[in-house]
Amino acid sequence: MEEIKIKYPQQTETINEDYLFKIIVLGDCAVGKSNILSKFCKNVFNKSSKSTIGVELFTKFYKYDNKIIKVNIWDTAGQERFTSMITTYYKGAKGALLVYDITRENTFKNIDIWLKELISINSDKISLVLIGNKSDLSLLRKVQKSEAQLKAAKYKIKFYETSALDSYNINQAFEDLIKDIYIKTKNNFYKDDDNNINNKHHGGFDLNKQMNNKKKEDDSFCGCNF
Numbered sequence: 001m002e003e004i005k006i007k008y009p010q011q012t013e014t015i016n017e018d019y020l021f022k023i024i025v026l027g028d029c030a031v032g033k034s035n036i037l038s039k040f041c042k043n044v045f046n047k048s049s050k051s052t053i054g055v056e057l058f059t060k061f062y063k064y065d066n067k068i069i070k071v072n073i074w075d076t077a078g079q080e081r082f083t084s085m086i087t088t089y090y091k092g093a094k095g096a097l098l099v100y101d102i103t104r105e106n107t108f109k110n111i112d113i114w115l116k117e118l119i120s121i122n123s124d125k126i127s128l129v130l131i132g133n134k135s136d137l138s139l140l141r142k143v144q145k146s147e148a149q150l151k152a153a154k155y156k157i158k159f160y161e162t163s164a165l166d167s168y169n170i171n172q173a174f175e176d177l178i179k180d181i182y183i184k185t186k187n188n189f190y191k192d193d194d195n196n197i198n199n200k201h202h203g204g205f206d207l208n209k210q211m212n213n214k215k216k217e218d219d220s221f222c223g224c225n226f
Contacts, residue, residue, distance in 0.1 A: 001062050001063065001064040001175075002062070002064070004061035004063055004068070006061065015068065015070070016068065017061070017068045017069060018067040018068050018069065019067060019069045019070070019185060020069075020070045020071075021069065021071045021178065021181050021182075021185075022071075022074070022092050022093045022094055022095075023072070023073045023074070023093060023094065023095040023096065023097070023181075024076060024089060024090065024093045024095075024097075025074065025075050025076060025096070025097045026097070026098055026114045026118065027097075027100055027107065027114060028100070028101070028107040030101070031099045031100055031104070031133055031134075032099065032101065032133040032164050033075055033099050034046075034075050035164035036097070036099065036131070036162065036170060037073060037075050038164070039164045039167055039170050040170050040171065041073075043167075045165055055074050055075065055089055056075040057072060057075075058073045058074075058075065062178070064179075064182065065182070067182075069178070069182065071178060074089050074093075076089065087117065087121055090117075090121040091121060091122060093118075093126060094126065094181045094185070095126060095127040095129075095177045095178070095180070095181045096118060096126055096127075096128055096129075097129050097131050097174075097177065098111050098114055098115060098128060098129070098131065099131040099133050100131070100132055100143065101132075101133055102132045102133065102134055102135060102137065102138070102141050102142065102161065103134055103137050103140040103141060104142060104143075105142040105143055108147070108148070108151075111130065111151065115155065123190075125189060127181050127184065128155065128157040128158075128177075129157060129158045129159070129160065129173050129176060130148060130155070130158070130159040130160075131161075131162050132145070132148050132159070133161075133164065134164075135161040135162060135168055135169075136163040136166055136168070145161060148161070158176055158177075160172060160173045
């Protein structure tokens, strides 16, 4: 997968993508969702990262299989008081990362709640990856890797333990998710669902343009390669 480097935000307006994929990152507060995205998009880890208020958008561009892919990745707040607002962002998502903190057992148990809510609003066709974050804190581990592997097997999804601090498995998790969405889209797996939402091209829902959220988009562009 070839990197499309974005040197300045206005450059994105000249890129005519073939596919637009929407991905959301879900999980309890303080499991490291924002730092996972910051590491993936900007190669930055912020030790003093504050909880996300509402949602934040990151955008990336790729060239893959001779196609241009635009990926909008939405970081969501884990606080209960934002739940009603955040669920509106579930619609049209083609993929999701379900994130828990390996040092906090309750965040792992709550993955079932996040997933149930997501599927009830979106679709059971959505591509999923289970993420056990903060693997660098293994000495404080409360959730065994085998437990997470069983949960992933139960839901028939991929599982990675990651560390936003040292970049462990961050790229691999996103790569697998994006590639899975691409293959499903290419094979018309989402066709019935796509007939019920406003789509651009084949790949998904351009919520960014509908929300006219240009400022956040301009602050968060980057390219990458697999």
